[in-house]
Amino acid sequence: MTDFIEPDWAWATYEPSSQTPWDVRAAAHLYRRAGFGATPAELDTAVKAGPMNAVQTLLSETTEPQSYLTQMSSLADASLATGNPERLSAWWAYRMLSTPAQLLEKMTLFWHGHFATSAEKVQDAELMFVQNQLLRKFAVGDFAGLLLEISRDPAMLVYLDSASNRKAHPNENFAREIMELFCLGEGNYTEQDIRELARCFTGWEVKRRKFRFNRYQHDSGTKSVLGDSGTFGGEEGVGIVVGQDSAALFIAAKLVKYFVMDEPQPSPELLAPLANFLRDQDMQIGPTVQKILSSNLFYSKHSVGRKVRSPVELAIGFLRTLDGSTDSYKLAEALQRLGQGLLYPPSVKGWDGGRTWINSSTLLARSNLIRSLLENDKTRFGKQTLVEHLRKVGANSTDEIIDLLETTLFAVRIPAAAKDRIRRLTRDANETNKLTETVHALCTLPEFQLC
Amino acid sequence: MKHVSRRNFLTTSAAASSVLALSGTAPAFLQQAASDQNSDGRILVVVEMAGGNDGLNTVVPFDNDLYHKARPKLGLSESDILKVQRGIGFHPEMRGFADLLEAGHLAVAQGVGYPNPNRSHFESMDIWHTCQRKGENRSDGWLGRFLEASGGATSSDPAGLHLGHDKQPYALMSRGVRVPSIRSLDEFRLNGSDTEGFREAVKELADARRDDSNDLLGFVQSSTSSAISASERIEAAVGMNSKASASYPSSELAKNLQTISQLILSGLKTPVYYVQIGGFDTHAQQANVHQTLLRAVSESVSTFVNDMIAHGFGERVLCLCFSEFGRRVNENASEGTDHGTAGPMFLAGTQVKAGLIGKHPRLDDLQDGDLKHHTDFRQVYAAVLRDWLSCDAESILKDAFKPIDAIQRA
Incomplete structure (x- = not known):
């Protein structure tokens, strides 16, 4: 196949x-x-x-209107005032639901998975917020710049136990992850490179929740990293890593997995033109994403329906398609249950995605989430009930509703026999129940899990 | 187990199942028909200690000067150690394990690792789960291969179960058998206004025949079918269960083991369970975190084993605890330890050969500052597969490994 x-x-x-x-x-x-x-x-x-x-x-919609930014900022302040990162998680869910700049938010989520940092360990909502804003600032910008900033990001350093790094005993953790998970991938460096790169980062620390360079703890000797030698500091270390040929290939592969297809893993030959383009663009992410979204591959059978909906894509996608709004706290909790708690990635490797989103618990939870969204009083569709909203957009009968949802929400066609079964299930119900049952059954179909 | 007859049965049934327009894995009623041969079957519970457990501060060579030299801040003092034999003892928080050992229910395989160790969590974990190196075909895990070889499911019950919030472990993956993951029994059900009718419809919707050109769709489809069946079976089983299990500690690991106990006591015939406890990646300020984690593992596993014994299930249950690597011998400047290599594995249950197996790895013969392993983890798996699960270890591990002598053979 x-x-x-x-x-x-x-x-x-x-x-x-x-x-x-x-x-x-x-x-x-x-x-x-x-x-x-x-x-x-x-x-x-x-x-x-x-x-x-x-x-x-x-x-081009990657800058949001000032009025929206002001609203988001005051909501963030209110969340941060509680000191509870779970509140900030709900804030982000609301932001995804309401932003006019969808791609910007989707890329912010990409970087959150890439530079995965969990509030579970950082335990500091403010630092998580600072990092989140950093990811948004660079979301479609310069990768090398983002990599350097994230290397000095307090939440990241706390998360990777790198808040202190002394020259007598360099901490290898950040040096390892920047090569393995952030930039090059396993097999493109040696254990010796990790030890040497760790020396470049000595003296980098977090004091009073801010990054600072402690020159007394910096090892100013000569280091040899990935074939380069010199009295490198951390900035130069990051520069050497991002300058490797494997960096563009590594990032291109992750973008393709995120935007185009879960499987099969694209061959290096297939990725090469995109990786070269990324390199030629000086690691600018925006043009590379544009190239992906404008490509033959993206609109082909290799891409359409070849990804498993992530929990965010499932929940936020369902609501946005139906112009929906709901209780953001409940929504954030549900995302956590489905395996994609915002600000709570499972490890520094982020979310593996693809088939790993799917297991018995998450499948039941996905179906139950749609049900609870439909039954929650706070869920509104175009500020109305679902019945009113669907009538407004011209979907009255069960068949019209199935058509509307299939066209907008389904990447894979629904088998005719399945449509028949859904009609049979809802035949005897009253109007509201019929609608709820129809939408719930559709969103429990295996086809709905793909996007 | 009657492998051959079961395989024949499924082959002759294949035509029938295609007539019924079902697809994906063997439908539940076929599994049911081939079932009920494992009612007193053995159960394996795997406990994954994720993050790289510091084996040196778990099973401690407390009177070795090199140990105290390498661990000026993190070294444990002789007076606190729970002594096991001359010069070797457990971390002071591992009272539960010490008691199990005393009762003859704990075996400790020392110095376990694999050649050319990888110090990436993810890569090393994948090696432990699949028994394959990067670049080799890694489409399934060792337990998944076992479940597939033993016929997928022993009954209408799930072939394996993963308890917890984490993504499904690679070890349980296989092409043909879908292993459910359960976060909690309460959440493991399908909600709907008329649950019966809705569930029935969803089951039929999931089973309807589909164009098979999309692998991913086939995967989601069979996963949906197995989710619905598993949730029905488990709801029924737990509903019938009136036996109260023992009181468990409050850690998440303990809660998951308690759920497993509940499922076993309610008669579920699932042979493999998998649970995880994370946080062992102790790069900084290790002492408190590590002590809490070791207490959680030792307390939870010993409570579970004793619970099983108290209910007459002692001879049917084996627990296996592992971590993807140990940590560096020398502590780092943050009062923590970095990624290392060899470490101990634990086997708990009434059928183990209790005691320490193999020597503590030498502290005067290191490789790049790391302990050298003398026992391959696949030798431990081989013992579990051959001596506990009674199957052909070599085909599952894809190579011959000499099983360690850890389990009493029938």
Whole structure:
């Protein structure tokens, strides 16, 4: 089943054809991946604009209006005042649900998984917030700049037990993770490189919740890292790591997994053109993401329906597609139950994604989450009940509702027999129950787990 | 176990199952028909200590000067150690394990590791889970291969169960057998207004035939089917269970082991359970954290084993505790320890050959400042597979390993 994919074709610009038309399903695919999801009206606009304009719009919308930023900032302050990082987790869920800049938020989430740091250990909402803002600031920006900033980020240093690093006993943890998980990948460095790089970081510490350089604890001797020698400090160490050829390949592979497909793992040949592009762009993330979202590969059968919805994609996507809003605290808790607690990644490796999202507990919890969203008084769709909202967008009968949801929320077509079974399930229910049961049953289908 | 007859049965049933337009793994009723041969079967409970347990401060060579030299701040003093034999003792918080050992229910395999050790948590964990190195085919885990080889499921009950919040362990993965993960029994059910009818519909929706060109869809489909069946079976089993289990400590590990106890006592025939406890990655300020973790493991596992014994299940249960690596011999400047290599494994249950197995790794013969292993972890797995689960260890481990002598053979 692993077809060979021609690299030149893969990264060439997508042009709609009768086989892969630019229609509402294609636009929905773009929004599910580049963002969380879009309403039928937003999808109409995107279809009329054409694929390249739609992608361009997503990329240019990466600055949010001042009024929105002010609102987010005061909500963040209120969350931080409690000192409880779980409140901040709810704040972020609300932000994902409400931001006009979907791609920016989706990339912020990407970096949170990449530079995974858990509030469970950091135990400091303020530091988690500072890091979250850093990830957003660089979300579609310069990777080398982000890597350097994150290397001096207090939450990260606390998380990796690197809040102090003395020259007599260099702490190897951050040096290991920056090479293994943040930049190069296993096999592209030696244990000796880790020890030498750790020496570059000596004297980097967190004091009074701020980064500082303690020159008395810095090892000013000569280090030899990845073939380079010199009296390097931490900044130079980071520069050497990000300058490796394997860095562009490593980041390109992660972006492809995030935006294009869970499996199979793309070959180095397939990734090479994208990695070279990233390198030529001086590790600028925005243009690389644009190239991915504009590619033949992205709109092909290798991509559509070839990812498992992450819990965030599932919950935020469901709500955004139906113009929904809900209790953010409940939502944040549910994401935690489904295995993607915001600000609470399971380890420094972040979320593995793909098949690992799926197990018996999470499948039941996914279905139960949709049910609880539908039954919660605080959940509104376009500020109305779901019945009213669906009527407004022209979906009255069970068949019309199935059609609407299939077009906007499903990457994979629903088998006809399954539609029949759902009609049979809800035949005798009253209008509200019929609707709830229909939506709940649809969102429990195996097809719904893919995006 | 009757492997051959079961395989024949499934082969002849294959035609029937395709007629019924079912897909994915063997449907529940087929498993049921081939079942009930394992009613007094043996159970393996794996406890993963994630993060790299400091083996040197777990099983301690307390009278060795090199130990105290390497651990000026973290070294444990002789007077606190729970002595096991000359020069070797347990961390003071491991009273539960010391008692199990005293009762003849604990075996400690010392100096366990593997050649050319990898110090990445993730890579090393994958090696322990799959028994394969990077670059080799790593599509399944050692327990997944066991479950598949032994026929997928012994009954309508799940073949294996993972308890906890973490993602499903690689060790349990296989192509054909889906192992459920359970966070808590309360959450492990499908909600709906008319639960019966809805559940019935969902089951049929999941089982409906689909275009099989999307592997991922096939995976989600069979996972959905197995989730629904497992939740029904477990709800029924726990509902029937009136036996109260012992009182457990409050740690999450203990709660998960208590749930396992509940499931075993309610007659579930699942042969493999998997639980995890994280936090062993003690790079800084190790002493307090490590002590809490060791107490949690030792207390929880000993409570569980004693609970099983008290209910007459003692001879059917074996616990296996492991970590992906030990830590450096020398402590670091943050009063912690960095990633190392060899460490001890623990086997608990009434059927173990109690005591220390193999010597403590030498402190005067290190490699790059790390302990050298003398026992491969696959030798421990081989003992569990051959002497406890009575199966062909070599095909599951994909190589021949001499089993350690840790389990009383029937």
